[in-house]
Amino acid sequence: MSDRQLPQGVGMTALVSAYARAQESGRAAPLVDDPLARAFVLAATGEPATAAERELPRLGPARDDADSPLWYSLCTMFVARAPFYDEVVLRAIGRGCRQVVLLGAGLDVRSHRLALPADTTVYEVDSADVLDFKESVLAGAGASARARRVLVPADVRARWSEALVGGGLDPAAPTVWIAEGLLPYVTAAEADAILADVTRLSAPTSSIGCDYLNRRARLDDYVSSDADEAATWRMLVTAGRTGPELEPYEWLSRQGWVPRRHDVLRLVRDAGREIPVLFEPARADPLRHWLVSATLPVPHPAGGLAAR
Numbered sequence: 001m002s003d004r005q006l007p008q009g010v011g012m013t014a015l016v017s018a019y020a021r022a023q024e025s026g027r028a029a030p031l032v033d034d035p036l037a038r039a040f041v042l043a044a045t046g047e048p049a050t051a052a053e054r055e056l057p058r059l060g061p062a063r064d065d066a067d068s069p070l071w072y073s074l075c076t077m078f079v080a081r082a083p084f085y086d087e088v089v090l091r092a093i094g095r096g097c098r099q100v101v102l103l104g105a106g107l108d109v110r111s112h113r114l115a116l117p118a119d120t121t122v123y124e125v126d127s128a129d130v131l132d133f134k135e136s137v138l139a140g141a142g143a144s145a146r147a148r149r150v151l152v153p154a155d156v157r158a159r160w161s162e163a164l165v166g167g168g169l170d171p172a173a174p175t176v177w178i179a180e181g182l183l184p185y186v187t188a189a190e191a192d193a194i195l196a197d198v199t200r201l202s203a204p205t206s207s208i209g210c211d212y213l214n215r216r217a218r219l220d221d222y223v224s225s226d227a228d229e230a231a232t233w234r235m236l237v238t239a240g241r242t243g244p245e246l247e248p249y250e251w252l253s254r255q256g257w258v259p260r261r262h263d264v265l266r267l268v269r270d271a272g273r274e275i276p277v278l279f280e281p282a283r284a285d286p287l288r289h290w291l292v293s294a295t296l297p298v299p300h301p302a303g304g305l306a307a308r
């Protein structure tokens with residue numbers, strides 16, 4: 001076992017997301033192929049980086065078998081939304097954007113995985129313990145990024161935007177913002193403040209992708225007779241917050257963005273996967289996972305706004 005410090009508290013969710021990508025990367029025709037995700041999982045579980053077994057060791061709620069409907073629910077959403085976020089980034093890059101900000105970056109390695117032009121800067125905002133763990137594993141794996149990376153250790157509920165600008169972000173140039181899996185861990189007021197800062201730092205044609213739940217998850221959303229599963233669900237419900245109060249279309253358009261809805265369950269179905277039990281739409285008061293992208297329009301010379 002190495003003396004690496006594991007991310008604590010909500011930072012642990014970064015490991016769980018990486019686990020889903022590691023597991024998915026081992027499948028035929030994966031929805032996301034993340035060659036570094038396995039290294040994070042092995043480092044977190046104390047396995048040697050060379051461990052050859054196909055099956056990943058268990059890690060909190062994550063397990064590399066088909067025995068847990070709860071883990072199936074979570075990992076399916078994580079891997080189904082990953083290509084959506086890749087596309088949000090690559091579309092912006094295609095329009096000439098060269099600033100990417102990963103809010104709650106966790107163990108996201110898009111700066112290594114995606115074909116980003118070398119003059120792109122990827123800002124990775126997360127807590128110091130998550131970023132320290134990430135850097136130590138990436139260094140051990142000898143991984144090299146395709147773009148310039150700037151690490152911004154900060155709490156997105158506090159003064160993170162100063163740290164980002166201090167790290168070099170140019171608010172006069174367009175930015176693509178990715179908040180993948182972050183918003184379910186902040187309150188509605190915190191989410192509003194984050195979006196206000198994002199908007200203030202965004203030049204016209206900037207874009208954003210984010211996801212959150214329609215309501216706070218509750219204990220009775222997932223009842224299991226398996227003690228491990230019940231404990232895992234309790235832990236996730238406790239860590240979760242409301243996220244934005246408004247439905248995504250309204251939340252983003254109120255601050256001047258032009259949003260587009262996306263249907264994550266359709267992404268799941270299109271991938272030939274079963275709809276996860278936790279997000280089954282036929283349930284009473286279903287838990288819905290919202291996925292949205294949006295662009296900030298160019299102000300029109302006559303005073304209106306022109307969408308691009």
Ligand SMILES: C[S@@+](CC[C@H](N)C(=O)[O-])C[C@H]1O[C@@H](n2cnc3c(N)ncnc32)[C@H](O)[C@@H]1O
Nearest residue numbers: 011013014017104105106126127155156180181
């Ligand atoms: C579910 S993980 C997603 C990580 C990554 N975006 C991905 O999809 O793999 C949520 C991430 O948000 C980060 N996070 C949660 N609350 C945060 C806060 N207040 N400030 C900074 N990061 C936060 C956690 O540390 C974690 O890395």
